[in-house]
Amino acid sequence: MAEPAQRPSVTKSPTGIEGFDHISLGGVPTGRTTLVSGSAGSAKTIFAAQFLAEGIRQYDQAGVFVTFEESAADIRANVSSLGWDVADWEAAGKWAFVDAAPQPGDEVVVSGAFDLGALVVRVEAAVRRTGAARVAIDSLGAVFSRFENEVIVRAELFRLASALKGMGVTSVMTAERTSEYGEISRHGVEEFVTDNVVILRNVLEGEKRRRTVEVLKFRGTIHQKGEYPFTIMPDQGIVVIPLSAIELDQRSSYTRISSGNAELDAMCGGGFFRDSVILVSGATGCGKTLTSTEFIGGGVDNGERSLLMAFEESRDQLSRNASGWGRDFDRYEREGLLKVVALYPESAGLEDHLIRIKREIDSFKPNRVAVDSLSALERVSSIKGFREFVISLTSFIKHQEIAGLFTATTNSLMGGESVTETHISTITDAIILLRYVELFGEMKRGLTVLKMRGSAHDKEIRAFTIDGTGMHIGAAFRNVTGILAGHPRHVPSAEIERLDQLFRPEGPRGGD
């Protein structure tokens, strides 16, 4: 995948680990050893095991797992939670263990010179027996702590790496790091074992654990630089989120779809674009959930399917809200035109939510996706993590060529902007602001289309009301200024007319 024509010396083998092959531009170097280094709990063993599991599942390649730390039985049990039946693969001759873990109660006495010849012989025998194309070795640190003589261990690991190369297998070795941003590995193994280094991190960031993977070097071939977040899914293992490696190659559609509100469609120049992402921002109770409900309703009216990812209210609450606006969620769900997934933001990390949303989109195949609210997810992440999440989600939705509508809550009732808005406004195609407007001792609601990429749109701030049939957008606030800033101020009509005559020869539209 990574320009094999230009660099014939190093080809890559896809690992099959979701997202990793994307950031490594094709996988790990074929026929070579890649060092996977990480601190305690950074998922090194899972990476190593998944390298073999995906080889079996996706590429029909057998694998040999050499374990120095945990026993084969422990590894079988640990990875079964990821949905991998290692015993089954062993029976089928697709997976073989070389169990080099210490035996409990085993006393070892060292008397004189030794080498690790038996280990090399066992690995070679296992590779021959299974016809393995992949070997995983976990972990080098355990070998060093086992034998006092580092010089011998280094020399022998080099011999093992050479033997693996000689057999033409693609291998992954794990090693320990003492700190997240220090030397590559504890025993300095990388420089003699391998030219290829991948680093796994598990960093505490603003009270949240954040896992990342970085391809540090692949000698003689290219890869994406920097850290990419990943998560561990219960039935899949490691899933890397490629983020900036995502190509901006999605097509732009000029097909319009209804927002579910005819007046809003008119303001947007005829509706939203088919594959656009719309951000609806406003204070609490201002009509965001209504906007997403109408967005879903607009899809249903057209026979389209909608997915609603709800992070603030339960399914029942949402259904009750919708019925108050004349939209029957229960019926939509029965007809298969809607799926409501209500989750607590705190129930998982952002990476997990992202993958959950992707899964729901993949399985339900909606035409529209509404996330209410996106800002509820801010709570469970750092700002950087949140931004990455939104970029990734937006990109995914656009690739599916479906419409996405996200809501964001502003923290002040009047005016103001949300963190969500600040961080994602450049990513979204359209922004709709909902605002409270205080006028003559009365709270009114206002709506404006702030941005609509690729289309003309109404720039006025219009008043709207909500009743049992939904949202009704009326005339513009003609004689008020400062709404968006949160300081509405009444402007005398005479002044407006004077300005209108200056700038709009066709005359004023209806006032409020």
Place this chain on the structure above:
Amino acid sequence: MGKYLLKLYITGRTPQGNRAIANLQRICQAELDGQYEMEVIDVIEDPQAAEDARIIATPTLIKALPPPLRRIIGDLSNKEKVLIGLDLSSPGDEEGHRRG
């Protein structure tokens, strides 16, 4: 004292392996008075034997009998350590023991 069952695992007929065999024979003849059985296993010829006994380093001497089972790795050039491994040294000298 019961009969000793000793298994010596080597990787091919290397000088290191041959040295281990010679050292072991010398120690056994001196210390075990014929009360032993010694088996040399070349893991290149029988990788499964290494797999079954979970041998990593060679040479490895396994004292299979009498219990407890002990592993001694190296060319057995340090006689004191070998005697510790075979439980033939005076008690209290635990210096050579490491968990593995």
